[in-house]
Amino acid sequence: MPEPVRQRVVALASEALDGLSADEVPASLRPFRRFVTARRAHLAASPLAAAVERDAAFRARVAASVRTAVPELAAAVDAGDPPAAADPHDVAALALLLRPDGWEALVERAAGAALEAGERAASAQAQEALARAEEQLAAARAQARADLERVRADAAALKAEVATLRRSLHEARTARREAQDAARAAQEELEVLRRAAAAAQGAADAELRRARARAGELEAALEAARRAGREGRTSADARLRLLLDTLLEAGQGLRRELALPPVAPGAPRPADAVAAQEARAPDGAGVTDVPGRARPEEDPGALEQLLGLPRVHLLVDGYNVTKLGYGGLPLQDQRERLVRGAAALAARHGAEVTVVFDGADVERAPAVRERGVRVLFSRPGRTADELVRRLVAAEPQGRPVVVVSSDREVADGVRARGARPVASAALLRLLGRG
Numbered sequence: 001m002p003e004p005v006r007q008r009v010v011a012l013a014s015e016a017l018d019g020l021s022a023d024e025v026p027a028s029l030r031p032f033r034r035f036v037t038a039r040r041a042h043l044a045a046s047p048l049a050a051a052v053e054r055d056a057a058f059r060a061r062v063a064a065s066v067r068t069a070v071p072e073l074a075a076a077v078d079a080g081d082p083p084a085a086a087d088p089h090d091v092a093a094l095a096l097l098l099r100p101d102g103w104e105a106l107v108e109r110a111a112g113a114a115l116e117a118g119e120r121a122a123s124a125q126a127q128e129a130l131a132r133a134e135e136q137l138a139a140a141r142a143q144a145r146a147d148l149e150r151v152r153a154d155a156a157a158l159k160a161e162v163a164t165l166r167r168s169l170h171e172a173r174t175a176r177r178e179a180q181d182a183a184r185a186a187q188e189e190l191e192v193l194r195r196a197a198a199a200a201q202g203a204a205d206a207e208l209r210r211a212r213a214r215a216g217e218l219e220a221a222l223e224a225a226r227r228a229g230r231e232g233r234t235s236a237d238a239r240l241r242l243l244l245d246t247l248l249e250a251g252q253g254l255r256r257e258l259a260l261p262p263v264a265p266g267a268p269r270p271a272d273a274v275a276a277q278e279a280r281a282p283d284g285a286g287v288t289d290v291p292g293r294a295r296p297e298e299d300p301g302a303l304e305q306l307l308g309l310p311r312v313h314l315l316v317d318g319y320n321v322t323k324l325g326y327g328g329l330p331l332q333d334q335r336e337r338l339v340r341g342a343a344a345l346a347a348r349h350g351a352e353v354t355v356v357f358d359g360a361d362v363e364r365a366p367a368v369r370e371r372g373v374r375v376l377f378s379r380p381g382r383t384a385d386e387l388v389r390r391l392v393a394a395e396p397q398g399r400p401v402v403v404v405s406s407d408r409e410v411a412d413g414v415r416a417r418g419a420r421p422v423a424s425a426a427l428l429r430l431l432g433r434g
Contacts (some may be wrong), residue, residue, distance in 0.1 A: 004091050008090060008092075009052055012065070012097065013049075014040045014041040016061060017029065017048075019317075024058075028050070029044065032048075056252075059095050059099075063099075070090075077106070078098055079096055080100060080106060082094075082137050084417075094387070111250070165303050184314070235287060271374060274376075286315060299408030303402070303426040303430050307351050311400065311402045313351070313399065313400070315392065315414075317388055317424070318334075324406065324425065335357060339373050340370060342355055342370070344431075346371070346373055354374040354391060357375070359378050388403060389413050389414065402419065403422065404423075405421065
């Protein structure tokens with residue numbers, strides 16, 4: 001029995017089973033009676049086909065159900081003349097169930113027709129599949145042609161890029177060769193320069209050795225000159241004391257002859273004018289008084305004698321003294337220590353004392369006063385040395401002015417203006433003694 005015919009027989013038997021009573025259903029099919037028709041046809045296909053084949057009573061009941069369901073087709077099958085338009089599978093299934101005369105030939109003829117129909121259907125499906133395959137092949141060929149064109153275009157672009165890269169590589173190789181040649185030339189030039197530098201270094205070392213030897217000779221000569229100066233200092237001091245005594249007696253006689261009144265303690269001094277100018281300057285620090293502390297040193301020299309002169313004015317180059325005596329302290333502490341010691345000297349000797357500091361790095365000095373000491377800061381862009389020279393220039397010719405500074409340029413400048421320069425170490429020793 002062809003499989004499609006068998007499936008139709010099973011489907012018709014499953015439908016007929018719903019209309020039978022329990023006693024009319026074969027025992028082999030009773031477990032499937034409660035199933036729905038479609039599920040029963042699927043799960044009980046083999047028992048249904050066996051019951052139709054072997055149980056004549058059950059087959060007769062199924063045939064009766066089919067005559068009721070499709071009476072016209074059942075009548076045509078019974079007559080042995082099924083309609084040509086009928087489905088061959090349905091005709092074969094009804095012939096198996098109804099069993100009319102000559103049903104075997106009818107089943108065979110219907111099965112053959114079903115086979116031919118299946119072959120035609122298969123052929124049609126094959127034709128459709130072939131047509132679809134041809135369409136797909138044509139699309140694939142078109143896609144392949146498009147891909148080929150794209151690949152050819154990509155290949156042409158790659159060839160152009162390769163040509164460009166080859167040119168760039170050639171240029172890079174040429175540039176590298178040129179760079180290597182330049183590097184070799186530079187290396188050779190560097191080697192020449194190194195040899196020249198080594199020769200120059202040797203010459204410089206020789207010159208340095210000669211200079212050091214000359215410096216040693218100059219130091220020896222300087223020491224000899226210092227010794228000669230110290231030997232002649234005693235006689236010079238004696239002459240100076242004699243000159244000062246003479247000037248003092250002459251001055252006292254002149255005062256008596258001219259009947260000059262003594263200078264009042266608060267009378268203006270020349271240095272006050274310089275201090276006022278510095279205070280009015282818009283770009284500089286003015287005058288201020290700051291405290292200080294003295295540090296013990298060795299016994300002073302002739303400085304104390306100079307401070308004993310009448311109306312003497314002591315000018316102090318502040319940082320030149322403090323950095324020599326106590327340069328390890330902060331600048332504020334250096335200023336306080338020096339001004340405190342200068343105030344003690346002013347009180348002890350009655351001298352006019354002015355202390356000058358560089359003011360470029362001092363924003364504002366603390367407002368602390370020390371009696372008898374004038375403290376000045378140079379304006380930005382100027383130095384304390386310049387301010388010391390201005391103070392010396394402001395004094396009248398003949399007044400004793402003592403400038404404390406170890407700066408040779410300052411000492412030479414104030415000496416040319418009639419002031420007496422004194423080394424910073426002398427003031428430090430005097431402060432230590434006091």
